[in-house]
Amino acid sequence: MRNFFIFLILLTTVILSSCRSEFTFEPSIGNLAFSKDTVYLDTVFSNIGSSTYTLKVYNKTNKNIAIPKVRLAKGQASKYRLMVDGLSGKEFENIELLANDSLFIFVEMTSSIADANPADFLYTDQIQFGDFTNFQKVELVTLIQDAYFIYPSRSGSSANYTYEQIQLGVDANNNPITITGSNLSTSDPINGNELHWTNTKPYVIYGYAKIPGNQTLTVDAGARVHFHANSGLIVSENASLVVNGNHSTTDALENEVIFEGDRLEPQYRDVAGQWGTIWFLPGSKNNTLDHLTIKNATVGLLISGNDGTNIPTLDLKNTQIYNCTNVGILARTGNITGKNVVVNNCGQASLACTFGGKYDFTHCTFANYWSTPNQTCLVVSDDKINNVPTPLETANFKNCIFYGSANLSLALQKNGMAFNYQFTNCLIKFFDSNNQYGSNALYQFATNPKFINCIIGTNSTTNKPYFKNTPTNEFIIGEQSAAKGSANPTFSTFNDILNKPRTGSTDMGAYNYIIFN
CATH class of the missing domain: 2.160.20 (Pectate Lyase C-like)
Structure with a gap:
């Protein structure tokens, strides 16, 4: 009897295993959604690293997909850095994303004022999702201050x-x-x-x-x-x-x-x-x-x-x-x-x-x-x-x-x-x-x-x-x-902190009173 129960357990395991389907991923270059169309990294000082910013990527389809490439448009020369699926870099291949699931991408940058556009001191790039000719994109923008x-x-x-x-x-x-x-x-x-x-x-x-x-x-x-x-x-x-x-x-x-x-x-x-x-x-x-x-x-x-x-x-x-x-x-x-x-x-x-x-x-x-x-x-x-x-x-x-x-x-x-x-x-x-x-x-x-x-x-x-x-x-x-x-x-022999004269019956504190709602 004991051997019979062992046999049943092994048989059940084999049957369940044989019924389990493997995930399949289709290459996809479109239909992604993003938490932001443009990621603005707030002002940074020249050659000083930024904080880490987060972009969320959504697969809103009912299919498991594999994004052929997730890359910075400027490639290895880019001053931005990415982390995708726990890996740091500037270009990633075949990033898998389950149906109706999402993916976090973390963005940082370090750049010199010399890299910025001299007209507005902005440094820009793109994160591209797809291949080299057909892709979706999210813009990256940072204002760089010299100091x-x-x-x-x-x-x-x-x-x-x-x-x-x-x-x-x-x-x-x-x-x-x-x-x-x-x-x-x-x-x-x-x-x-x-x-x-x-x-x-x-x-x-x-x-x-x-x-x-x-x-x-x-x-x-x-x-x-x-x-x-x-x-x-x-x-x-x-x-x-x-x-x-x-x-x-x-x-x-x-x-x-x-x-x-x-x-x-x-x-x-x-x-x-x-x-x-x-x-x-x-x-x-x-x-x-x-x-x-x-x-x-x-x-x-x-x-x-x-x-x-x-x-x-x-x-x-x-x-x-x-x-x-x-x-x-x-x-x-x-x-x-x-x-x-x-x-x-x-x-x-x-x-x-x-x-x-x-x-x-x-x-x-x-x-x-x-x-x-x-x-x-x-x-x-x-x-x-x-x-x-x-x-x-x-x-x-x-x-x-x-x-x-x-x-x-x-x-x-x-x-x-x-x-x-x-x-x-x-x-x-x-x-x-x-x-x-x-x-x-x-x-x-x-x-x-x-x-x-x-x-x-x-x-x-x-x-x-x-x-x-x-x-x-x-x-x-x-x-x-x-x-x-x-x-x-x-x-009250001097103006208030907003440079308004103190005249007549004056007010306590650093400010003259004003009428506000």
């Missing part, structure tokens, strides 16, 4: 490269503190004068670029600067950064200076943390930033000290900072003045004035609509460094707005004796729902003389700023705003 590239030198082999280091100082044991980067030069053999950034073509920074002591980096209006991951700009002791942006009259922001990451694809437009920071070392001096926009950094501006004089180490005018994973402006014993400064969407704080220092901000908008509830707009604190007190000498905020998605827009942290702060005609969100700060003398808005003519948003419905559109960083206030007409005109 100045600033990067650390390297030595050694590909298996063990050693990269150039720049010195930041010494530690407690007098050992040098270094970071991967390069010192900017007035006579670089490739870039020429690296201490004057113009608007002729973008700058792409790898590692940290350092302004040497007793040197000034001047940035012209309209300049565009792109930082790679883990990169940034360092201003040394006795060095200066001067950004000479200006008011723009078109949506192209032709006179604004923009510092951002080097990923140009639309999906990275507002992604925080793509690069490091602009770092002002202790002793840097005479730094002025006008019409500068900083986007998608870890920390927008890091100020780790001052130059020891009464002149502000950093003077900010018409400066915007958005999408920082940590802090928009992080100052440690800083000396900063700011007019028409706008900061939003920072993981911890938009402005942090820590370890004391001197600060004076007028007509600024410190918003924070980060996606978690633990962030704030402003942190002000004193402390000690090496057991030496660092008092808060002054922190003056005049005609400013502090408002965001969290309930509390202020964090005042007094640790020592000197803690001198003043808010004059400011709109402040402070929704202390649990009365946690009811007995804290620092937050007695009605009776504390540190708050003069301030408007406090104590719940989610009253004293709102009515910003135009916070997700797109549009912080113009509307006609219903509590900030409208509530500023002290004594401090």
Whole structure:
């Protein structure tokens, strides 16, 4: 009996196997469908690889087909690269595609500006499906931008490269503190004068670029600067950064200076943390930033000290900072003045004035609509460094707005004796729902003389700023705003951030109000 059952199992297996039909594929040069007729690879820098883009190919027939060739029209000379069925190359034969099935093709490219059409800087090719004379096609288009590239030198082999280091100082044991980067030069053999950034073509920074002591980096209006991951700009002791942006009259922001990451694809437009920071070392001096926009950094501006004089180490005018994973402006014993400064969407704080220092901000908008509830707009604190007190000498905020998605827009942290702060005609969100700060003398808005003519948003419905559109960083206030007409005109001696005059009854924040729906 046991042998009989074994015989039945073997017989069933043979019968089923004999009934199974093999797949057959017919050559096909048409009737394919595509997810896109043209694949636009977003702007890339000369000789820098693109991201990977996806094309989906559909066989909408009821027949299994074999595409004779899938190839780039320019063949092996093409600057594009394909991956088909898990294989990389530029030409493939007999690509099988089942009935009513689909196929993914991945596209990348690396090209020099010299390869692009000089009239429009476009590099183009086609993916062809069929044979050499009869085929369907999908167009490939990429805009290539030339750029100045600033990067650390390297030595050694590909298996063990050693990269150039720049010195930041010494530690407690007098050992040098270094970071991967390069010192900017007035006579670089490739870039020429690296201490004057113009608007002729973008700058792409790898590692940290350092302004040497007793040197000034001047940035012209309209300049565009792109930082790679883990990169940034360092201003040394006795060095200066001067950004000479200006008011723009078109949506192209032709006179604004923009510092951002080097990923140009639309999906990275507002992604925080793509690069490091602009770092002002202790002793840097005479730094002025006008019409500068900083986007998608870890920390927008890091100020780790001052130059020891009464002149502000950093003077900010018409400066915007958005999408920082940590802090928009992080100052440690800083000396900063700011007019028409706008900061939003920072993981911890938009402005942090820590370890004391001197600060004076007028007509600024410190918003924070980060996606978690633990962030704030402003942190002000004193402390000690090496057991030496660092008092808060002054922190003056005049005609400013502090408002965001969290309930509390202020964090005042007094640790020592000197803690001198003043808010004059400011709109402040402070929704202390649990009365946690009811007995804290620092937050007695009605009776504390540190708050003069301030408007406090104590719940989610009253004293709102009515910003135009916070997700797109549009912080113009509307006609219903509590900030409208509530500023002290004594401090309104300069135009708003859009270069509109402040006249009559002026508005809090960096913008004059407008009427919008």
